Amino acid sequence: MLGGDRIEATSDEVRLAVTDRYRLAVRSMSVEGRCRVPAAAVIAATMLHEARQWIGEQDRLRMRYADSHLRLDGPGGEQLLPTMGGAFPAYRVVLDDLPEV
Numbered sequence: 001m002l003g004g005d006r007i008e009a010t011s012d013e014v015r016l017a018v019t020d021r022y023r024l025a026v027r028s029m030s031v032e033g034r035c036r037v038p039a040a041a042v043i044a045a046t047m048l049h050e051a052r053q054w055i056g057e058q059d060r061l062r063m064r065y066a067d068s069h070l071r072l073d074g075p076g077g078e079q080l081l082p083t084m085g086g087a088f089p090a091y092r093v094v095l096d097d098l099p100e101v
Contacts, residue, residue, distance in 0.1 A: 004042040006088040007070065009035045009063060017091050018045070024091055032060070039065040042084045051079045 006017040015028045051072070055061065058074030065071075072079045 003045055004084045004088065005045050005048050006040060006042050006091075007063075008038070008040040009065070010038045011035050014063070017088070019089055019091060021089070024094060026091065026095070033062075040088075041065055041070045042086070042088050043070055043081045044084055047081050051081060054079060 006015075008015045008017070009031070011034055013028045013030055015026060018025045054076065055072065055074075058072075058076055060074060062073040063070060064073070067083070069083055070081045072081065
């Protein structure tokens with residue numbers, strides 16, 4: 001799972017978590033609209049990197065989670081990003097132990 005990026009969606013944010021076991025990067029972004037059901041998926045980092053330029057060109061994106069892929073819909077079409085099986089490292093445990101900033 002260290003070759004994957006975790007994408008989580010809740011009612012008010014989308015969070016991206018990436019780790020190589022030694023470093024951890026987490027980015028949260030607020031969302032317009034709503035997430036009906038909280039969801040998460042792990043996407044191969046290489047696949048997300050390949051879609052990065054297309055994602056940046058979109059004015060807005062709609063994410064739909066499925067068992068085998070994450071579907072991104074935008075004005076420029078759609079991208080299907082296959083999901084990876086297995087469990088992503090429990091990074092929230094590390095964050096919860098940090099002091100307040």
